[in-house]
Amino acid sequence: MTAKHxxxxxxxFYLGIFFLYLFGPLAVMxxxxxxxPSYPQAFPFEAFTWHWFAVLSEDKDVLxxxxxxxxxxxxxxxxxxxLGLAGALVMQMVYSRARSLYYLVVVSPVLTPGVIIGISxxxxxxxxxxxxxxxxxxxxxVLVVLGQSSFIAAYCMLIILARLQRFDRGLQEAxxxxxxxxxxxxxxxxxxxxxxxxxxxxxxxxxxSFENYNTTTIAILADxxxxxxxxxxxxxxxxxxISALAVVIISVTVIAAILYEVLRRRDDARxxxxxxNAATAEAxxxxxx
Amino acid sequence: MTxxxxxxxxxxxxxxxxxxxxxxxxxxxxxxxxxxxRNGTAVSIYLLGAVGLWAIFMIVLPQLFMVEMSFRxxxxxxxxxxxxxxxxxxNYKYFLFGSTSSTDSWNVIHLRAFAITIVASVLITLFNFxxxxxxxxxxxxxxxAARVRVLLLMLIAPYxxxxxxxxxxxxxxxxxxxxxxxxxxxxxxxxxxxxxxxxDVAMYVGLxxxxxxxxxxxxxxxxxSLDKRQIExxxxxxxxxxxxxxxxxxxxAKPGIASGCxxxxxxxxxxxxxxxxxxxxxxxxxxxxxxDRFYQAFNWPQGAAYAFILLLTCVAFVLAVxxxxxxxxxxxxx
Amino acid sequence: MTADVVLxxxxxxxxxxxxxxxxxxxxxxxxxxxxxxxxxCGKTTILRTISGFIQPTEGAVRIxxxxxxxxxxxxxxxxxxxxxxxxFPMMSVADNIGYxxxxxxxxxxxxxxxxxxxxxxxxxxxxxxxxxxxxxxGQRQRVAIARALAVEPQVLLLDEPLSALDLKLxxxxxxxxRAIQQRVGITFIYITHDQGxxxxxxxxxxxMNAGRIEQVGRGRDIYxxxxxxxxxxxxxxxxxxxxxxxxxxxxxxxxxxxxxxxRGRNPRGLQPGQPAKLFVRPEALRVRPQGFAxxxxxxxxxxxxxxxxxxxxxxxxxMLIGAGxxxxxxxxxxxxxxxxxxxxxxVLPAGP
Numbered sequence: 001m002t003a004k005h006x007x008x009x010x011x012x013f014y015l016g017i018f019f020l021y022l023f024g025p026l027a028v029m030x031x032x033x034x035x036x037p038s039y040p041q042a043f044p045f046e047a048f049t050w051h052w053f054a055v056l057s058e059d060k061d062v063l064x065x066x067x068x069x070x071x072x073x074x075x076x077x078x079x080x081x082x083l084g085l086a087g088a089l090v091m092q093m094v095y096s097r098a099r100s101l102y103y104l105v106v107v108s109p110v111l112t113p114g115v116i117i118g119i120s121x122x123x124x125x126x127x128x129x130x131x132x133x134x135x136x137x138x139x140x141x142v143l144v145v146l147g148q149s150s151f152i153a154a155y156c157m158l159i160i161l162a163r164l165q166r167f168d169r170g171l172q173e174a175x176x177x178x179x180x181x182x183x184x185x186x187x188x189x190x191x192x193x194x195x196x197x198x199x200x201x202x203x204x205x206x207x208x209s210f211e212n213y214n215t216t217t218i219a220i221l222a223d224x225x226x227x228x229x230x231x232x233x234x235x236x237x238x239x240x241x242i243s244a245l246a247v248v249i250i251s252v253t254v255i256a257a258i259l260y261e262v263l264r265r266r267d268d269a270r271x272x273x274x275x276x277n278a279a280t281a282e283a284x285x286x287x288x289x
Numbered sequence: 290m291t292x293x294x295x296x297x298x299x300x301x302x303x304x305x306x307x308x309x310x311x312x313x314x315x316x317x318x319x320x321x322x323x324x325x326x327r328n329g330t331a332v333s334i335y336l337l338g339a340v341g342l343w344a345i346f347m348i349v350l351p352q353l354f355m356v357e358m359s360f361r362x363x364x365x366x367x368x369x370x371x372x373x374x375x376x377x378x379x380n381y382k383y384f385l386f387g388s389t390s391s392t393d394s395w396n397v398i399h400l401r402a403f404a405i406t407i408v409a410s411v412l413i414t415l416f417n418f419x420x421x422x423x424x425x426x427x428x429x430x431x432x433x434a435a436r437v438r439v440l441l442l443m444l445i446a447p448y449x450x451x452x453x454x455x456x457x458x459x460x461x462x463x464x465x466x467x468x469x470x471x472x473x474x475x476x477x478x479x480x481x482x483x484x485x486x487x488x489d490v491a492m493y494v495g496l497x498x499x500x501x502x503x504x505x506x507x508x509x510x511x512x513x514s515l516d517k518r519q520i521e522x523x524x525x526x527x528x529x530x531x532x533x534x535x536x537x538x539x540x541x542a543k544p545g546i547a548s549g550c551x552x553x554x555x556x557x558x559x560x561x562x563x564x565x566x567x568x569x570x571x572x573x574x575x576x577x578x579x580x581d582r583f584y585q586a587f588n589w590p591q592g593a594a595y596a597f598i599l600l601l602t603c604v605a606f607v608l609a610v611x612x613x614x615x616x617x618x619x620x621x622x623x
Numbered sequence: 624m625t626a627d628v629v630l631x632x633x634x635x636x637x638x639x640x641x642x643x644x645x646x647x648x649x650x651x652x653x654x655x656x657x658x659x660x661x662x663x664c665g666k667t668t669i670l671r672t673i674s675g676f677i678q679p680t681e682g683a684v685r686i687x688x689x690x691x692x693x694x695x696x697x698x699x700x701x702x703x704x705x706x707x708x709x710x711f712p713m714m715s716v717a718d719n720i721g722y723x724x725x726x727x728x729x730x731x732x733x734x735x736x737x738x739x740x741x742x743x744x745x746x747x748x749x750x751x752x753x754x755x756x757x758x759x760x761g762q763r764q765r766v767a768i769a770r771a772l773a774v775e776p777q778v779l780l781l782d783e784p785l786s787a788l789d790l791k792l793x794x795x796x797x798x799x800x801r802a803i804q805q806r807v808g809i810t811f812i813y814i815t816h817d818q819g820x821x822x823x824x825x826x827x828x829x830x831m832n833a834g835r836i837e838q839v840g841r842g843r844d845i846y847x848x849x850x851x852x853x854x855x856x857x858x859x860x861x862x863x864x865x866x867x868x869x870x871x872x873x874x875x876x877x878x879x880x881x882x883x884x885x886r887g888r889n890p891r892g893l894q895p896g897q898p899a900k901l902f903v904r905p906e907a908l909r910v911r912p913q914g915f916a917x918x919x920x921x922x923x924x925x926x927x928x929x930x931x932x933x934x935x936x937x938x939x940x941x942m943l944i945g946a947g948x949x950x951x952x953x954x955x956x957x958x959x960x961x962x963x964x965x966x967x968x969x970v971l972p973a974g975p
Contacts, residue, residue, distance in 0.1 A: 086339030113559025120351035182329020
């Protein structure tokens with residue numbers, strides 16, 4: 001065996017081990033969802049069944065946690081995207097000396113362990129609401145949204161900032177020159193340009209919120225989300241209904257990914273046609289008329 | 290000083306910081322007026338309001354309040370803010386000595402948990418690095434673009450699943466009657482099921498598994514930016530492969546390595562899901578202990594103190610990494 | 624409806640740097656006026672000051688008699704065409720053109736009517752639905768102009784709009800722009816570094832250098848009758864012969880140069896003893912039996928013109944012979960004597 005063969009072989013071997021490590025547990029769990037024993041078991045595989053999916057669909061706690069997670073996810077998007085947008089815009093306007101301090105402050109939640117964010121959020125808002133009498137704000141859902149948004153807004157900000165840096169300031173000036181007010185420029189020119197980034201940020205925000213555990217489990221107080229229900233179930237020892245849930249989640253994400261790829265391909269094709277039109281127009285203009 | 294005054298002091302802090310910003314802006318000859326003019330009234334209000342809400346009420350003040358609370362005694366709600374609510378180090382004493390007053394004996398359990406958490410996190414980070422580096426290098430320099438796309442997709446896919454479920458998946462595998470035990474028994478390596486969960490092996494594997502991806506990405510990005518020709522030139526000159534990696538690729542990838550390792554360390558030491566799901570009854574991991582102080586012992590000041598200790602550890606780690614790798618924060622977070 | 628533009632002693636400073644230095648000028652209503660000068664001469668600054676993006680450090684800008692101090696760009700009766708056009712990529716051609724009307728609250732129907740009108744003006748009648756990305760360079764130019772005209776400005780400001788186009792298109796667009804201006808009848812203020820553009824399109828030209836407006840006048844006047852050294856050498860090609868004024872008489876000056884005593888017009892009233900430069904255009908130089916000596920260094924034949932490069936001592940000179948001159952061009956290496964008519968040369972002060 002030559003050296004090249006050794007390298008190729010070990011590369012494939014390494015990749016195999018890597019992805020076995022990564023996918024193995026999930027595959028095993030997927031199998032247990034369809035297996036009959038009432039505790040998650042992959043091997044031996046006794047009989048194929050959909051039973052656990054039915055159990056899942058009747059699980060009140062899981063369903064409640066699911067809807068609550070969705071509700072919180074939507075609220076987090078509604079809070080984080082505007083905050084991230086403002087953060088990105090201000091980042092561009094802040095002069096350089098203050099910029100690093102500003103950056104440090106707004107990115108710090110990303111680096112802070114989720115547990116600490118949860119704790120600090122709860123402590124602060126408990127004291128703040130008693131101080132200012134806004135007791136209604138001291139509620140699990142509100143606290144989770146606030147806690148999660150503190151770092152999810154930073155993700156949004158970074159995504160929007162990347163697109164913002166490619167923005168042609170001249171467009172703003174042109175709109176102003178044509179008589180638009182600043183608010184009109186914001187809504188007619190800036191936001192449409194940032195739309196793709198804001199959509200990505202929204203999707204990321206929702207997904208990050210939905211699957212968050214550390215911050216959520218502390219800030220949720222007495223309420224429940226899907227992740228906290230799961231954690232509770234898993235610790236108590238559970239039925240393969242949990243595995244069934246995992247299979248459902250996997251399928252949904254795979255379908256979503258495929259949809260995304262299809263949409264992206266279609267968008268690329270449309271752009272190619274536009275460019276072709278422009279080139280044709282250009283050529284017609286330069287040829288002797 | 291009573292806590293009541295302390296509270297107002299803490300609230301006043303951001304106002305002071307803002308004042309600092311305004312004053313230094315004046316000094317640099319920019320003014321609030323030009324900001325207002327550049328953006329129009331409505332947009333300016335939105336920008337300042339949103340950033341103010343976010344930076345002050347969601348980031349700075351909660352941290353300050355948490356730190357402040359860690360220096361207060363545990364009191365029933367009626368007595369908070371009253372005369373008995375004074376600043377004290379008793380929560381930190383508890384962490385070290387197991388009691389708020391005496392310093393006779395060390396708080397062995399918590400201190401051990403803390404030490405294990407730190408050491409294990411470092412080791413897990415190093416292991417993850419060693420495990421991920423070849424893949425990152427392969428994707429960045431060797432594989433074709435199409436294959437990289439496929440690999441990226443395959444890498445991200447498992448992480449669409451919630452970390453709790455992933456920990457659960459590992460639990461299924463490591464359980465007494467799980468796949469691993471059955472396989473080992475089947476191969477004749479062991480006769481009785483081995484308690485992976487109780488021995489914390491499952492937990493360590495789970496912790497490594499949880500954040501593998503987060504190391505691949507920064508590494509991949511960092512290595513990708515290296516000009517392939519440098520490697521080829523070195524190989525041409527006869528450098529052995531380990532030399533190339535140690536002295537050419539890794540120094541170039543330093544920011545990526547630093548940021549990836551920092552992220553993994555902080556997430557691992559602050560992990561809650563994997564220890565809870567995969568740990569046994571006697572598992573020692575620091576973050577579940579923090580959680581316990583809060584919601585089992587209902588001792589919020591103590592929970593705050595423990596949380597603050599964790600935060601300081603993370604900050605210390607980041608600073609150490611920055612110093613060791615001679616990078617600045619901005620370079621690293623790219 | 625259009626208006627005049629008055630720059631009343633306008634000075635614009637950025638810190639220690641003076642971009643515009645005491646500009647005093649009145650641009651007539653309905654005039655096509657160009658600011659001509661090299662990069663960094665301040666013409667863009669002047670344009671942005673008129674449009675409201677920059678506030679003058681001193682002096683005032685008046686449009687139609689109204690002082691524009693403190694009035695923001697969106698409230699001025701001006702429209703600016705940016706160098707890179709700044710067309711909105713997320714909107715169609717029709718939406719781009721109609722944007723100014725949209726922000727003024729006009730209804731969709733009224734907007735559509737005006738947009739159609741403008742599409743006809745720029746000869747893109749059925750292209751309203753296209754996106755900007757699908758247009759050629761020339762088409763985008765026209766859309767930019769239509770967009771600016773839609774808001775019926777009293778003054779249209781153009782910031783080197785043709786510089787990104789290739790040669791043939793540029794020449795075509797020059798005629799187009801001029802035609803549109805004459806049809807619409809409003810004041811156009813145009814800035815460029817290309818003198819060919821300025822000369823063909825403008826009613827009057829303001830030549831700028833290092834923040835100062837050095838001369839204002841019709842193209843012909845600026846070309847034939849430059850008042851400063853910079854204008855003489857920037858507009859068109861010119862030969863500069865340095866020396867000192869020896870004598871003055873009847874609007875002429877005799878300058879003692881390295882090639883002998885040469886005479887030219889004396890528009891600035893220079894006195895004997897003053898250092899001066901005598902400017903004579905390449906087309907005014909002739910091979911004469913009497914004059915000063917020069918060697919032919921190079922000949923470039925261009926069909927309708929022949930460019931001849933000569934050296935007189937250390938000084939390079941340029942001569943131009945038209946195909947219609949019916950003179951025999953010299954050969955390379957020839958030793959010739961050059962002369963010119965007195966009234967075709969101008970004597971101007973040398974140095975700053």
